[in-house]
Amino acid sequence: MTQQEWIERDFYADLGVPSTASAEEIKSAYRKLARQLHPDANPRDKAAGERFKAVSEAHAVLSDPATRAEYDKTRQLYRSGAFRRAGTRAGAGARPAGGMGGFDFSDLFGGEGSAFSGEAGFGDMFGDLFHRSGFRTTASSRPRRGSDVEAETRLPFRQAVTGLVLPLQVSGPTACTSCHGSGAGPGTQPRRCPSCSGAGTLTRNQGGFGFSESCDDCRGTGVLVDFPCTDCQGTGVGHRTRTINVRIPPGVTDGQRIRLPAHGEPGLRGAPSGDLYVTVGVDPDPVFxxxxxxxxxxxxxxxxxxxxxxxxxxxxxxxxxxxxxxxxxxxxxxxxxxxxxxxxxxxxxxxxxxxxxxxxxxxxxxxxxxxxxxxxxxxxxxxxxxxxxxxxxx
The missing domain is CATH 2.60.260.20 (Urease metallochaperone UreE, N-terminal domain)
Known part of the structure; x- marks a missing residue:
């Protein structure tokens, strides 16, 4: 779903409830429609399948109080015409792009001279809203912290009580050892994408609006790799099994999680790595x-x-x-x-x-x-x- 489609979508209408509906009313409406439209109940009805998908997307937005509040505010701005006003820069001779006040979401929410540049955090709010709703955004060119990694281990009771240093094998993504995460082959470096000038996004005008979308040439990264690393195929990420020495503190209890900062998946484009969380299981002791x-x-x-x-x-x-x-x-x-x-x-x-x-x-x-x-x-x-x-x- 593009940003334009998302902003024009009425999730309340999808669920058949008014915008003033309570959380319980939204939940009840979703359950009723989900039972009626579920693919298992309509195996040959494609229309029901599409309707079920739309109902699920609407529930995902409206069931979360924070996401619903942000969606309501965005819709209010859309209906008030604030998007059109945001497309016009102050100053003599300023003319709306596209002939009808076209805009870029980055201009509207927090850009210099934008209609809402004085509202701290509004751009972040809008970006977070798309992220939580599971819809596509254009932030893929930004550095992104690596994901956290979960691991499990079991210890005898007495080792858990006294503590120890445990070598733990973890398999998963890690920075490519050949290109050190850049994705470029030996002796080469990534270059800035000429299509988007390294921004990772392209702006197009449609009617009275301008929409930012991910650059197809660089896939939103803002860089091009002419000679990809053969070990990671240019992704900058490898997959290997590594051994990490985990210090188990004395007195660890059954089910306790131990956090190892920066030992998770590697971050993208220089962002920090995620954390490793080790859940410790403790076996019972026949004596103690x-x-x-x-x-x-x-x-x-x-x-x-x-x-x-x-x-x-x-x-x-x-x-x-x-x-x-x-x-x-x-x-x-x-x-x-x-x-x-x-x-x-x-x-x-x-x-x-x-x-x-x-x-x-x-x-x-x-x-x-x-x-x-x-x-x-x-x-x-x-x-x-x-x-x-x-x-x-x-």
Whole structure:
């Protein structure tokens, strides 16, 4: 869709709603028409397919509040005749181009001496509107920042907690190593396009309007490459697999994204590269759990160890440590070991929380059974009742 077609298009009429329609009314109208006109429901009806496309384009503009507001303002200017006035330069003898006040969008929105040069950011607004709507613009000759790149990796729990430097292979577009992104063969340089004088756009007059369109000779780049680089066919962009050393900070969590600036796709015409975002997945650990910066571990113990007291050996990230259990320790009690958890740079590490849990034996021999029977009698003789304070008795 050209700029002229876009500016003359009435998206409200496409959806059958007034310009004052609410967001919910626009959404409802689109859903109704989309069901009626969908190609799956009209496989042999080309007219329905074209209508479905028009309805989808209208919804894409009007469903976004910012885009809709900019579209409404542009349409208001169009109906008010501001475009015609913008085509006339101030000064004696000024005459509209094309005989009826022709204009260039760049003159109207922000150009020197334009009708709206005093409104900061208006040109950017109009360009952004076309960009978000998915329609063709004439800004392809401008430098463009490279796209961001997404990558994923999985780590064992303990590596994620302690941190590491991980070599990560990333495949995708990158600046051609032969021409360094220029697109020109060895010993040559791109030259300015004579058709558009390096602007990347050409202006044509139609009726009372002038429209800027991408230059066909240079395809909007503003330059011509007479001897293209054979490695990238003149695009300046290659495709290769590269290894990047990613520093995983200590304590990274499952699903966390790590940003590496300027490690994404290369920018066009000298613009900066995009960023690389690495999403880290963390595998569970058979021993440790995690609660924020604290590590948790459950240690099985025997009843006699809790009743009589003992010292147990507990695993840590870097080895083992001894924990003393006093006599009469109840099952489920948690002991906190300071700064034995998730490490951090510049601030204290988390703690290690050790919970003791009674392990009940199975398959006892007769000697062990007799010993437990004797203990049971001795326990009752002391008057001990394990359910004495149990609220379930009430």
């Amino acid at each position: 759990g995690r609660d924020g910066d604290d590590l948790t571990v459950t240690v099985p113990v025997g009843f006699a160890e809790l009743a009589l007291g003992t010292t147990i050996s507990v695993p840590t990230l870097d080895g083992r440590v001894s924990v003393k259990l006093p006599a009469g320790t109840p099952p489920g009690r948690t002991f906190r070991l300071r700064e034995r958890g998730v490490p951090h740079r510049g601030r204290p590490s988390g703690d290690l929380r050790v919970t003791v849990q009674v392990a009940v034996p199975s398959g006892l021999d007769q000697k062990a059974i007799d010993a437990l029977r004797a203990y049971e009698k001795a326990e009752k003789a002391t008057g001990f009742d394990p359910r004495a304070d149990w609220v379930g008795r009430r």
